[in-house]
Amino acid sequence: MIAIATAEGLLVRRHYRDAAIQFVQAAAAAKDNDLRDRARMNGAVAFIELHDDVSAEPLLVEILKGIPETIYGDRSLSMLADIQVRRGDTPGALKILNSLLVNYPRSILVPSVRDRIRVLRGDA
Structure with missing residues (x-):
């Protein structure tokens, strides 16, 4: 959870590359599905801000594997x-x-x- 909060701070400060890396790491470490999906979502947002759709897309696809449970x-x-x-x-x-x-x-x-x-x- 601390890793996600740290990454969110980076995202808010527009440090998109560092935020994206932190979110990917947080998603890999998260035990809770909602936290994992939150990290993936925000990681995708950071990659999109970097105009890196290729890196954002797999994160979004992973979230979709949880439909309909994922929020x-x-x-x-x-x-x-x-x-x-x-x-x-x-x-x-x-x-x-x-x-x-x-x-x-x-x-x-x-x-x-x-x-x-x-x-x-x-x-x-």
Whole structure:
């Protein structure tokens, strides 16, 4: 837990590279699934801030292995869709966003996800 708190401090101070490394180490050491997923999520955020989608993606995919139990699944799916959009893979992003709607129908992200789907489809 101390490692996660230290990494979060680095993330807040925008020391993204060090934060990402700390989060990956904290995730590997965490015994609790929620703490492990929290570390992975924040590690992915740090990597994305570094424009390193290649390193962020496996962390997000690991979180998704815990669906439906993980509390970070909706955000992980949203972030993976963002990665797909940056890669120019609109069909892949749409598939991921639709998966979010199916797996997390009560997520706070649902309204914005529906808007994103409309934009990606060209409906908006």
